[in-house]
Amino acid sequence: MAVFTPLNDSQVADFLERFDVGRLVALEDVASGTENSTFFVTTGCQSLVLTLFEQGEHDELPFFVELLDYLADHRLPVPGPVHDCHGIALQTLADKPALLFPRLPGKHPKAPNLTQCRALGDTLGRMHFVSQRFAGHRPNPRDLHWLLASHHQVLAYLAPDDQTLMADEIDTYQGVFGDAGALPQGAIHGDLFRDNTLFDGDTLGGIIDFYNGCTGDLLFDLAIVVNDWASDADGSLDRERHDALIEAYQARRPLTDVERERWPTMLRMTALRYWLSRLLVVYVDPPAHELTPHDPERFRTILKSRIAHGALPLPSA
Numbered sequence: 001m002a003v004f005t006p007l008n009d010s011q012v013a014d015f016l017e018r019f020d021v022g023r024l025v026a027l028e029d030v031a032s033g034t035e036n037s038t039f040f041v042t043t044g045c046q047s048l049v050l051t052l053f054e055q056g057e058h059d060e061l062p063f064f065v066e067l068l069d070y071l072a073d074h075r076l077p078v079p080g081p082v083h084d085c086h087g088i089a090l091q092t093l094a095d096k097p098a099l100l101f102p103r104l105p106g107k108h109p110k111a112p113n114l115t116q117c118r119a120l121g122d123t124l125g126r127m128h129f130v131s132q133r134f135a136g137h138r139p140n141p142r143d144l145h146w147l148l149a150s151h152h153q154v155l156a157y158l159a160p161d162d163q164t165l166m167a168d169e170i171d172t173y174q175g176v177f178g179d180a181g182a183l184p185q186g187a188i189h190g191d192l193f194r195d196n197t198l199f200d201g202d203t204l205g206g207i208i209d210f211y212n213g214c215t216g217d218l219l220f221d222l223a224i225v226v227n228d229w230a231s232d233a234d235g236s237l238d239r240e241r242h243d244a245l246i247e248a249y250q251a252r253r254p255l256t257d258v259e260r261e262r263w264p265t266m267l268r269m270t271a272l273r274y275w276l277s278r279l280l281v282v283y284v285d286p287p288a289h290e291l292t293p294h295d296p297e298r299f300r301t302i303l304k305s306r307i308a309h310g311a312l313p314l315p316s317a
């Protein structure tokens with residue numbers, strides 16, 4: 001379920017009067033999603049998405065609005081928030097912070113094909129090209145500092161081998177990524193899994209769910225994408241999807257020498273990032289609502305595969 005705060009037609013009809021978007025024709029609860037309440041809203045002239053923010057740092061919502069405004073202004077396929085008649089995007093509805101977005105076309109790809117991988121790589125490369133000049137700032141909440149500070153909370157739930165694996169890996173990352181800021185920096189999505197994209201056939205209709213968005217290493221974003229989009233069931237990398245993503249990305253933003261050098265370790269660090277965040281959800285901070293948590297084991301498998309087989313050779317720029 002993904003409606004934690006139900007809304008009725010008259011609440012939404014009144015809410016829409018703040019904007020120049022037409023009158024309510026239909027309101028529909030959105031079943032997917034785990035964090036916020038989401039509704040599809042149809043007016044006489046537009047298809048929209050209404051999000052009520054249920055969790056998280058509400059004082060960080062202005063950062064997300066600025067980032068989405070910036071990316072939409074640069075013609076990236078993201079839902080730029082709708083601003084009200086006074087130019088304000090961030091609203092309150094049912095005592096929750098609320099944003100209204102254009103509804104983007106498409107479905108989440110379960111098994112992305114090479115054309116879809118190229119489209120995503122191209123768009124991520126374009127996004128990172130412009131996001132280096134984004135003026136906002138929000139430190140990456142899932143960076144090496146977070147790994148270091150948080151992993152102790154799950155160690156007791158792991159088998160001894162896995163405790164050693166996690167601790168040794170984090171030691172390795174400290175050696176490689178201790179010099180924060182050494183890699184190219186910019187605004188990143190921070191969670192660009194397949195289920196945060198919408199494809200209309202092979203056309204990328206949009207990238208959504210920017211609530212892990214932050215500023216930091218661009219390479220972190222690319223590694224999250226490659227681990228999710230190009231891993232097979234056994235965790236190994238599929239060369240064709242890997243190359244399609246990275247070649248298209250590099251046509252927009254070639255990786256630097258230092259990024260290429262640190263790439264294998266970044267793949268491991270972002271795999272461990274999800275192993276840990278999923279373990280935290282399962283053991284330490286389960287959701288208040290009855291939701292099936294994502295499987296931590298998937299990212300342990302990916303991590304072990306990256307350690308055993310290394311990274312694939314990066315295509316040249």
Ligand SMILES: Nc1ncnc2c1ncn2[C@@H]1O[C@H](COP(=O)(O)OP(=O)(O)OP(=O)(O)O)[C@@H](O)[C@H]1O
Pocket residue numbers: 002030032033034035036037038049079101102103104105195198206208209211
């Ligand atoms: N702008 C949009 N256009 C079309 N569909 C959207 C849009 N925004 C959200 N959705 C739909 O609503 C669903 C839930 O949205 P979202 O991912 O933002 O929710 P969430 O609660 O933050 O979930 P999670 O963090 O688990 O992905 C998406 O999977 C998608 O189907």
Ligand SMILES: N[C@@H](CCO)C(=O)O
Pocket residue numbers: 191193274277278294
């Ligand atoms: N994409 C995350 C969940 C949302 O942050 C995961 O797969 O664990």
